[in-house]
Amino acid sequence: MSVHLFGIRHHGPGCARSLRQALLALQPDCLLVEGPPEADALVGFAGRQEMAPPAALLLYAAAAPQRAVFYPFAAYSPEWQALCHANAHGVPLRFCDLPQSHRLAEQTSDETPEPDEVREDPLRWLAQAAGYGDTETWWDHLVEQRRDSLDLFDAVAEMMGAVRAAANETMTLREQRREAWMRNTIRAAEKEGFQRIAVVCGAWHVPALASMPSAKSDAELLKGLPKEKVVATWIPWSYGRLTFASGYGAGVVSPGWYHHVWEHGDQAGLYWLTDVAALLRRHDLDASSAQVIDAQRLAETLAALRGRPRPGLDELLEAVRAVFCQDSEVTLQLIRRELLVNDRLGEVPADVPTVPLVQDVQAQQKRLRMPVRADTVPLELDLRQPAHLEKSILLHRLAMVGVGWGRRQVVRGKSGSFHEQWQLAWEPEFAIELIEASVWGATLEGAANGRAIERGSIAATLPELTGLMENVLLADLQAAVPPVMLRIRDLGAATPDPGFLLEAVGPLVDAIRYGDVRGTDTSALGQVAGGLISRACIALPFGARALADDAAAVLLRQIASGDHAIRRYQDQEQLASWYDTLDRVARSEQSHPLIAGRCARILAEQQHWPGAEAARQLSLRSSRAVPPLVTAQWLEGFLDGGGTLLAHSDELWALVNDWLMAQPADGFIELLPLLRRTFGSFTGPERRQLVERAVSGGPRDRSVAVAGNADVDRVRAMRVLPILQTILGSAAAQEAP
Numbered sequence: 173m174s175v176h177l178f179g180i181r182h183h184g185p186g187c188a189r190s191l192r193q194a195l196l197a198l199q200p201d202c203l204l205v206e207g208p209p210e211a212d213a214l215v216g217f218a219g220r221q222e223m224a225p226p227a228a229l230l231l232y233a234a235a236a237p238q239r240a241v242f243y244p245f246a247a248y249s250p251e252w253q254a255l256c257h258a259n260a261h262g263v264p265l266r267f268c269d270l271p272q273s274h275r276l277a278e279q280t281s282d283e284t285p286e287p288d289e290v291r292e293d294p295l296r297w298l299a300q301a302a303g304y305g306d307t308e309t310w311w312d313h314l315v316e317q318r319r320d321s322l323d324l325f326d327a328v329a330e331m332m333g334a335v336r337a338a339a340n341e342t343m344t345l346r347e348q349r350r351e352a353w354m355r356n357t358i359r360a361a362e363k364e365g366f367q368r369i370a371v372v373c374g375a376w377h378v379p380a381l382a383s384m385p386s387a388k389s390d391a392e393l394l395k396g397l398p399k400e401k402v403v404a405t406w407i408p409w410s411y412g413r414l415t416f417a418s419g420y421g422a423g424v425v426s427p428g429w430y431h432h433v434w435e436h437g438d439q440a441g442l443y444w445l446t447d448v449a450a451l452l453r454r455h456d457l458d459a460s461s462a463q464v465i466d467a468q469r470l471a472e473t474l475a476a477l478r479g480r481p482r483p484g485l486d487e488l489l490e491a492v493r494a495v496f497c498q499d500s501e502v503t504l505q506l507i508r509r510e511l512l513v514n515d516r517l518g519e520v521p522a523d524v525p526t527v528p529l530v531q532d533v534q535a536q537q538k539r540l541r542m543p544v545r546a547d548t549v550p551l552e553l554d555l556r557q558p559a560h561l562e563k564s565i566l567l568h569r570l571a572m573v574g575v576g577w578g579r580r581q582v583v584r585g586k587s588g589s590f591h592e593q594w595q596l597a598w599e600p601e602f603a604i605e606l607i608e609a610s611v612w613g614a615t616l617e618g619a620a621n622g623r624a625i626e627r628g629s630i631a632a633t634l635p636e637l638t639g640l641m642e643n644v645l646l647a648d649l650q651a652a653v654p655p656v657m658l659r660i661r662d663l664g665a666a667t668p669d670p671g672f673l674l675e676a677v678g679p680l681v682d683a684i685r686y687g688d689v690r691g692t693d694t695s696a697l698g699q700v701a702g703g704l705i706s707r708a709c710i711a712l713p714f715g716a717r718a719l720a721d722d723a724a725a726v727l728l729r730q731i732a733s734g735d736h737a738i739r740r741y742q743d744q745e746q747l748a749s750w751y752d753t754l755d756r757v758a759r760s761e762q763s764h765p766l767i768a769g770r771c772a773r774i775l776a777e778q779q780h781w782p783g784a785e786a787a788r789q790l791s792l793r794s795s796r797a798v799p800p801l802v803t804a805q806w807l808e809g810f811l812d813g814g815g816t817l818l819a820h821s822d823e824l825w826a827l828v829n830d831w832l833m834a835q836p837a838d839g840f841i842e843l844l845p846l847l848r849r850t851f852g853s854f855t856g857p858e859r860r861q862l863v864e865r866a867v868s869g870g871p872r873d874r875s876v877a878v879a880g881n882a883d884v885d886r887v888r889a890m891r892v893l894p895i896l897q898t899i900l901g902s903a904a905a906q907e908a909p
Contacts, residue, residue: 173362173366173367173369174367174368174369175358175362175369175371176198176200176325176368176369176370176371177325177329177371177373177378177381177382178191178194178250178325178370178371178372178373179325179328179329179332179373179374179375179376179377179378180250180251180372180373180374180375181250181374181375182249182250182251182374182424183246183248183249183414183424183427183430184248184249184250184430185248185430185431185433185434186433187250188248188249188250188252188253188434189434189437190324190325191250191253191254191372192253192257194324194325195253195254195257195370196257198368198370199261199368200263200368200369200370201263201264201366201367201368201369202263202264202265202266202361202364202366202368202369202370203254203257203258203263203264203265203266203370203372204265204266204267204268204354204357204358204361204369204370204371204372204373205251205254205255205265205266205267205268205371205372205373206251206267206268206269206354206372206373206374206377207229207243207251207267207268207269208229208231208241208243208267208269208271208272208402208404209266209267209268209269209271209357210231210267210271210272210273210402210403210404211229211231211243211267211404212265212266212267213404214229214404214405214406214524214525215255215258215259215265215267216259217406217520217521217524218245218252218255218256218258218259219255219256219259219260220259220521222519222520222521222522223406223518223519223520223521224518224519225245225246225247225249225252225409225518226244226245226246226247226408226409226410226411226413226414226427226516226517226518227244227245227406227407227408227409227518227519227520228242228243228244228245228406228407228408228409228413228600229242229243229245229404229405229406230242230404230405230406230407230603230604231243231272231276231402231403231404232402232403232604232607233276233277233400233401233402233403234400234401234402234403235400235401237604237607237608237610238604238608239276240604240607241272241275241276242407242409242413242600244409244413244414245409246411246414246427246430246431246434247431247434248430248431248433248434250372251372254370254372264366266357266361268353268354268357268358268371268373269350269353269354270346270349270350270353271353271402272402273399273400273401273402274349274397274398274399275346276400276402277397277398277399277400278346278397278398297335298310298331298335303478304480304484328375328378329375329378329379329382331375332375332376332378332379333378333379333382335376336376336379336380348393349393349394349397350377351377351380351381352389352390352393352394353390353394354371354373354377354380354381355380355381355384355385355390356387356390356391356394358371358381358384359384359387405524405525405526406520406521406524407520407600407603408517408518408519408520408544408598408600408603409517409518409600410516410517410518410546410599410600411427411428411431411513411516411546412427412513412546413599413600413601414427425512426485426512426513427512427513428510428511428512428513429444429485429511429512432444432447438482441468441471441482441483441487441488442464442468444488444511445464445467445468445471445488445491445492446464447511448464448467448492448496448507448511449461449463449464449496451506451507451510451511452496452503452506452507455506457503459496463495463496466495467488467491467492467494467495467496468483468491470490470491470494470495471483471487471488471490471491472487474487474490474491475487485512489504492504492507516546516547517544517545517546517547517598517600522534522538526607527606527607527610527614528610528614528615529606529607529609529610529613529614529615529616529619530603530606530607532614532615532616533570533606533616536566536616537566540559540562540563540566542563542566542596544577544598545596545597545598546597546598546599547597548595548596548597549595549596549597550593550594550595550596551563551578551593551594551595551596552591552592552593552594553591553592553593553594554590554591555590555591555592556590564592564646565646565647565648566616567594567596568643568646568647568648569616569617569620569647569648569649570616570620571643571647572620572623572624572643572644572647572649573605573606573609573612573616573619573620573623574605574608574609574623575602575605575606575609577596577597577598577602578594578595578596579594579595579597580592580593580594581593581594581595609623612626617649620647620649620652621649621650621651621652624640624643624644624647624649624652624656625651625652625655625656627640628640628652628655628656628659629655629659631659631663633663633672634660634663634664634667634672634673634675634676634704635672635675635676635679637656637659637660637663637676638660638676638677638678638679638680638683638704639679640656641653641656641657641660641679641680641683641697642679642680642682642683644656644683645683645697646683653697657697657700660676660680660700660704661700661703664676664700664703664704664707665707667707668711668715669711669715670708670711670712670715670716670727670730671715671726671727671730671731672730673704673705673707673708673711673734674708674712674730674731674733674734674737675730675733675734676704677701677704677705677708677734677737677738677741678733678734678736678737680697680700680701680704680737681701681737681738681740681741682737682740683697684697684698684701684741701741702743702746705738705741705746705749705750706746706749708734708753709749709750709752709753712731712753712757713753713756713757713760713763715727716757716760716763716764716767716768717760717762717763717764718762718764719764719767721764721766721805724764724766724767725766727764727767728766728767728770728809728812731767731770731771731774732770732812735750735754735774738750739778751775751778751780754771754774754775754780755771755775755780755781757771758771758772758775758789759789764805765793765802765803765805765806765809766805766806766808766809767809768793768806768809769793769805769806769807769808769809769810769811769812770809770810770812771809772786772789772790772806772809772810773809773810773811773812786824787824787827790806790807790810790824790827790828791827793806793807794807794827794828794830794831796834800835800842800843801842801843801846803831804843804846804847804850805846807828807847807850808846808849808850811850811851811854812850825865829866844898844899847899848898848899851899863896863897866896867893
């Protein structure tokens with residue numbers, strides 16, 4: 173009977189290769205691997221054709237799925253190679269780490285923090301002590317050049333014993349329990365009569381497993397551990413997420429580079445440099461075969477100068493920076509992102525046990541031919557096609573339960589009501605979010621309906637509720653429509669704020685339009701929208717009075733939003749009522765001038781007012797009886813949305829010009845910040861047009877009354893141009909003759 177300890181580095185390709193050779197030479201009859209014992213029943217999936225790493229064991233508390241832990245594996249992870257060896261040779265395999273049923277339940281507040289630098293990766297610490305910049309180069313030199321794989325791991329055990337002695341740290345209670353559990357697992361395997369027991373664990377633990385204390389002392393450490401039910405499954409993982417520490421606390425910086433080391437061995441550097449050239453060419457950057465050769469030679473020269481058998485990642489990156497990037501950090505960042513990580517998503521078999529909701533989502537993804545991928549994938553949908561409509565509904569339902577697989581993009585150049593554009597990118601954490609969403613239902617439709625109803629019951633404002641209703645219709649959640657609509661009616665009846673009412677109309681109108689495209693009955697929704705518009709029309713004349721300037725600015729944005737929505741609604745009766753309300757607000761002297769000006773602008777733009785009426789209101793608001801600040805605020809509201817009206821109306825132009833020219837110097841300076849903000853909101857072409865009109869003398873068909881001699885002193889007149897430039901924010905005034 174013999175126990176062989178294989179101290180490995182998690183996710184180390186050189187380590188994985190040496191372990192595979194050692195296991196073939198040893199032919200163990202029992203394999204113990206650092207990992208969660210709750211996953212023993214899932215070992216058989218490793219090595220199957222449908223199982224493509226990177227993949228991860230997911231363990232979560234049955235009563236609280238958000239409390240979860242991942243154990244990720246790449247093809248070059250030593251533990252993965254141990255699992256594949258066990259399945260290929262029919263060797264019993266057990267995970268031997270402290271079960272997560274205890275670790276998720278135990279309290280850790282009394283534990284002593286452990287030194288991060290040594291504990292996270294002791295092999296890296298040793299590599300740096302030996303003068304190497306990365307662990308893989310050091311491990312290649314130490315491991316790959318040797319053929320005595322069994323004796324090698326004895327040397328690793330000796331090294332780690334020296335490291336632990338030098339560190340002289342106090343082990344945390346959790347670490348002591350982990351190692352005690354591993355030793356008990358070894359004892360159990362010995363009692364079962366296995367003759368050649370192979371133990372694969374992090375190199376840090378080897379010294380603790382090599383010298384076995386009494387079973388009684390380990391039993392004392394493990395006595396009275398808290399416990400809770402834990403569920404385990406396999407999920408796809410990504411190289412991007414492999415960079416994070418998880419599960420047994422291991423993460424790697426360059427999973428894409430390690431993939432090359434695993435696949436190509438001694439030629440990894442050349443293959444990686446070839447990929448660098450291909451990547452740069454895809455981004456329209458210069459990269460030739462000659463540069464690949466130059467970079468390879470430079471990397472080999474650097475390795476030789478440093479006394480290393482072959483180039484490592486440090487040498488390759490330095491060569492790439494010099495040959496391909498011309499010392500450009502931007503290009504180097506692209507290479508790091510795309511090739512050092514080289515994000516890819518693994519696959520797991522369909523028969524992996526999981527919760528019904530996850531199975532339902534996977535079945536829909538397969539039926540709709542929407543494979544999950546870690547990289548970003550564009551998706552364009554035409555909702556007039558049934559299959560595309562189903563894909564849209566799937567994405568919206570996933571979003572409702574918190575799984576943001578797809579991100580909506582702005583549709584340009586096509587009908588927005590029939591087209592949707594998405595960017596899809598699957599994250600491994602979505603598996604946890606789907607498990608958490610199971611509390612709302614066993615199918616995606618049921619869970620999305622349940623989540624929508626819950627969100628509706630706790631929503632505090634009308635805009636939040638109507639935005640939710642829009643999402644409900646986009647996701648075709650018919651069961652959620654009645655309770656959410658009832659909540660909108662109740663909250664709408666109790667909301668006196670006209671701004672909230674107007675802000676809530678927009679999502680409802682959009683929902684009605686989406687319903688038309690998707691074939692959904694939205695007649696009841698139209699009644700709710702009409703009710704909100706009617707209440708807003710009643711409340712707005714009173715809500716526009718006695719407002720502070722900040723509150724008026726908020727209401728102005730809400731009025732603009734509500735106006736666009738009501739016009740999109742295309743109900744002539746509601747539109748007439750809305751214009752009548754705006755007319756009352758615009759003519760009332762009690763309305764805040766900012767709001768009155770914006771209402772006048774809408775009425776003039778939509779030709780509900782004739783041009784003369786807008787000029788009359790401006791004349792009244794700019795008379796001597798009105799304080800200049802009030803006039804300036806009215807102008808800000810009236811000109812909000814662009815300077816087109818002012819540029820194309822001689823009468824409005826003249827009134828604004830006369831009012832500005834009549835301001836005394838001190839008053840004008842006081843008004844200047846407000847005027848600058850107003851005119852600064854115009855587009856560049858609008859400002860240029862206004863300046864050109866000012867330079868040319870204003871309207872040509874209207875005589876301007878001036879006091880005294882009718883002859884204009886051009887020298888004196890030119891002095892006003894710098895002030896106009898300051899107001900309008902344009903250099904066009906300097907172009908005057």
